[in-house]
Amino acid sequence: xxxxxxxxxxxxxxLRRIEGxxxxxxxxxxxxxxxxxxxxxFAATRKAMDRAFFELMSCVTKRELAELGIKHxxxxxxxDAVTALLSRYG
Numbered sequence: 175x176x177x178x179x180x181x182x183x184x185x186x187x188x189l190r191r192i193e194g195x196x197x198x199x200x201x202x203x204x205x206x207x208x209x210x211x212x213x214x215x216f217a218a219t220r221k222a223m224d225r226a227f228f229e230l231m232s233c234v235t236k237r238e239l240a241e242l243g244i245k246h247x248x249x250x251x252x253x254d255a256v257t258a259l260l261s262r263y264g
Contacts, residue, residue: 177236181229185226185229188226191222192223195215196219199215202215224264225261228261228264231257232253232254
């Protein structure tokens with residue numbers, strides 16, 4: 175399986191989990207759950223979306239680098255490190 179196919183599968187899996195989180199938030203609101211719990215779930219869902227966005231941007235950047243002929247493993251490792259930082263603190 176190619177890198178893109180692996181990345182695509184991981185992204186779709188991540189988005190399906192996020193979809194489940196959103197459905198959970200909708201259910202909490204429909205059931206008039208405690209506002210603080212709803213806010214916590216909102217924050218978790220937003221963070222998951224941010225992580226998905228950062229991962230997608232990393233994938234796009236890697237593909238662009240590859241099109242330019244830059245396939246250096248060190249560059250990809252650095253990009254993965256930056257993506258991890260953004261996912262954690264971004």
